[in-house]
Amino acid sequence: MQTSRFSELFEGYLANTLTPKEMLELEQLIVDEQNDAQLRQLIGQEFKTVPTTGEQLNGEDNWLQGLEQKVLQTIQKPKPTKIISFHSKWIRLVGAIVLLAGLGFTIHYLINNDASAPKQATVLPGGNKATIRLDDGTQVNLSESQSEIVLGQKLAYADGSLVQGLAAENVSGQNMVIDVPKGGMYKIALPDGSKVWLNADSRLRYIADPTAEIRTLELEGEAYFEVAHRYLTKGKEKILQPFVVHTPGQTIKVLGTSFNVTAYSGEPDRTTLVEGKVELSLPDGSNKQYLKPNQQATIRGRTITIAEVESLGYVSWKEGTFNFSDESLEIILNQVARWYDIDVDYEDASLKKLKFEGIVPRYKNMETLLKILEKTGDVRFELKGRRLHVKKK
Incomplete structure (x- = not known):
């Protein structure tokens, strides 16, 4: 620099x-x-x-x-x-x-x-912590020396090393849950090229069906998404495959974009758009809304409020602030x-x-x-x- x-x-x-x-x-x-x-x-x-x-x-x-x-x-x-x-x-x-x-x-x-202030015990920040659980019940802890997991026919880290404890035949075609505890975060590369940063105390369920017309994820907690374009062939047509994120309070549908979702229990759901365009609604499909870049939707009960924000401030957690x-x-x-x-x-x-x-x-x-x-x-x-x-x- x-x-x-x-x-x-x-x-x-x-x-x-x-x-x-x-x-x-x-x-x-x-x-x-x-x-x-x-x-x-x-x-x-x-x-x-x-x-x-x-x-x-x-x-x-x-x-x-x-x-x-x-x-x-x-x-x-x-x-x-x-x-x-x-x-x-x-x-x-x-x-x-x-x-x-x-x-x-x-x-x-x-x-x-302030000499009169009580001395605090040292509490260290979080780090790279996560577990991955398959539908058959198999569960392993991801390496704390790594920061990114790549989902595919095999489960590997970004440097190419395989996740220990999961045989390739057990992974193929299975849905899986990546669980990040308190004091942790982890990056996830999806098979379609999309990227997900999962924040502390969060869970992401990945639906492994490459033939499905819709790419589907379920989120509890907070995650930042960079969604890759993906096309499906229907007859002589190529259609852009939607990417859908379900949380307990909303459904978010995107085609190719970058956005942050916060969906913690006890707090209002927030969706903040950085780039692209997203469609969101309540879980039953009602109250459909569209977000533009630098807009944030806050959901309280069945009410969706949209406000202008500086979106990068809401994603800086993945950069360490x-x-x-x-x-x-x-x-x-x-x-x-x-x-x-x-x-x-x-x-x-x-x-x-x-x-x-x-x-x-x-x-x-x-x-x-x-x-x-x-x-x-x-x-x-x-x-x-x-x-x-x-x-x-």
């Missing part, structure tokens, strides 16, 4: 002019530890431009105060409604930029500056609980409605994320074992 491009994206971030695609590009660069030195240099250059009054800034606390002043000059004003927002505070830079790169003394400040946009604390901590495999309870139900915005990495220890939420909101956390207690400050 050329220095000029990193600098260009960094300046665009401070000026709040990046497109969603450019924001994801910047996130990926920042997560790469090879870019730490360059990021330090860029932040240092920004700090030198901070206008100061009174004493010359020095020391860690003054450095952060100066950075706050600079960032507050470069971002939009907060929305009129009360939203606790990473982007409307100086944490926009420190939380979404410095933390991603892991700059030591600043992280130390954010995590340890949490991306929250005016999201409730309940939804945020539901994601955290699935990824870090913990349980959550609330001192007061009103805390669930607090709103946050921000971008933080999924591959940091959980304490990093919790401290950022504490610094930017009226909430504090106590972790006992694998149970997170959410309390008012």
